[in-house]
Amino acid sequence: MTEPYDLITMGRIGVDIYPLQTGVPLAQVETFGKFLGGSATNVAVAAARLGRRSAVISRTGSDPFGDYLHQALRDFGVDDRWVTPVDAYPTPVTFCEIFPPDDFPLYFYRRPKAPDLAIRPEELDQDAISAARIFWITGTGLCEEPSRSATLAALEARAKRGTTVFDLDWRPMFWGGEGGASGDGGASGAAAMATARPYYEAALRHATVAVGNVDEAEVATGLRDPKACAQALLDMGVELAVIKQGPKGVLAVHRDGRTAEVPPTPVEVVNGLGAGDSFGGSLCHGLLAGWDLEPMMRYANAAGAIVASRLACSSAMPTADEVDAFLAGR
Numbered sequence: 001m002t003e004p005y006d007l008i009t010m011g012r013i014g015v016d017i018y019p020l021q022t023g024v025p026l027a028q029v030e031t032f033g034k035f036l037g038g039s040a041t042n043v044a045v046a047a048a049r050l051g052r053r054s055a056v057i058s059r060t061g062s063d064p065f066g067d068y069l070h071q072a073l074r075d076f077g078v079d080d081r082w083v084t085p086v087d088a089y090p091t092p093v094t095f096c097e098i099f100p101p102d103d104f105p106l107y108f109y110r111r112p113k114a115p116d117l118a119i120r121p122e123e124l125d126q127d128a129i130s131a132a133r134i135f136w137i138t139g140t141g142l143c144e145e146p147s148r149s150a151t152l153a154a155l156e157a158r159a160k161r162g163t164t165v166f167d168l169d170w171r172p173m174f175w176g177g178e179g180g181a182s183g184d185g186g187a188s189g190a191a192a193m194a195t196a197r198p199y200y201e202a203a204l205r206h207a208t209v210a211v212g213n214v215d216e217a218e219v220a221t222g223l224r225d226p227k228a229c230a231q232a233l234l235d236m237g238v239e240l241a242v243i244k245q246g247p248k249g250v251l252a253v254h255r256d257g258r259t260a261e262v263p264p265t266p267v268e269v270v271n272g273l274g275a276g277d278s279f280g281g282s283l284c285h286g287l288l289a290g291w292d293l294e295p296m297m298r299y300a301n302a303a304g305a306i307v308a309s310r311l312a313c314s315s316a317m318p319t320a321d322e323v324d325a326f327l328a329g330r
Helices: 039-049 064-075 126-131 147-158 189-204 214-221 226-235 275-289 293-308 320-328
Strands: 007-010 014-019 032-037 054-061 078-086 093-096 106-109 134-138 163-167 209-213 240-244 250-254 259-262
Touching: 007 039, 007 147, 007 275, 014 064, 032 039, 032 064, 039 054, 039 064, 039 078, 039 134, 039 163, 039 275, 054 064, 064 078, 126 147, 134 147, 134 275, 147 189, 163 189, 163 275, 189 214, 209 214, 209 275, 214 226, 214 240, 226 240, 226 250, 240 275, 250 293, 259 293, 275 293, 293 320
Parallel strands: 007 054, 007 134, 014 093, 054 078, 134 163, 163 209, 209 240
Antiparallel strands: 014 032, 093 106, 240 250, 250 259
C-alpha cells in the first residue's frame, strides 16, 4: 500500500447550488453558482488546502453531476478513488438561501435515496481506513442502511488506531425529524433524536474525538450545557470533546484534564455554511501537527471565520498562508 493518508473522510458528497445574490428569497434568485459540497467532502478539501493528503469515501450518481464532483475533487487535490457511482440514484444537489448574518436555509434534494447512503461494508478498503492518520465519520452516515452498517464496520475495523473523529453532524430531516435538533426545535425533533441516539452511542465507542455544536451534542448525550456535554462525551469513550458554541466560541476538553475555551473570531458574515467544515479540516491539521488545545482551537476558529466571510464552501477553504495572515492581523 502507498503511504497512509493524513485524512480519510466518509460521508456526504453532492453539488451545492448557491445563489449569487444575497438577501433574496430562492424564488426570486436569478443566477446561481455550482460548487462541490457535502460535509465530509468539505472537511477533506479543507485539510487538502492546508497541505494534508486526504481522500473521501462516498458515492455519486452515474450522471454528469457525478462527473463534475470527481473533477472538482481532483482539482482540490483530494483522492477520489473511493467515490463510486450508483446507477439507481441521482447525484444529490443542495440549494440554499443567503440572509446574512445568521439565516442560511438549506434545501436538500436527496430522493429517492442519496448515493452516499448506499456505501456498503464489503466495498470498504479497510486496510487504508485502518492505516490513515485520521479517519472522519459523520452522524448523517448513520441515518440509513447500508451506510449505517458500513460506517460502523469501518469504525470497528479501525479499532481506535490513530485518531478517529466523529462529526456529530445532525440533520433531523434525514432521521424523520422536522425543524431544529433540540426539543423545542420542531414537531418531531425529540423523536428523531431518540431514534438516532443509540447509533451515535455505538459510534462514540469507537471514536477518539467528538466534534459538534450544542444541538448536535444533545443528540448524543441528551444534555445542552456545553461543559456537561463535553464530559458526557468523554464518559462515552472519546479522548477529546470539541463543542462549538457559535457566538460564545468553542470549548475543547481532553480526557487528561486539559481544557481550552476560545472566543469566536469576528468577521462580516457572507455565508455561514461551510464554516464548520473549515473548522473540521483545520482541527485535523492541528491534531496531525500535535498542537496544544488552545492554539489548535484558535486556528480552527480562524479558518471557519474566513469561510464565513466568503460565498462558497469548498472553494472558500483557506490555505495555511491565508489562515496565518488572518491570525497575524487580529
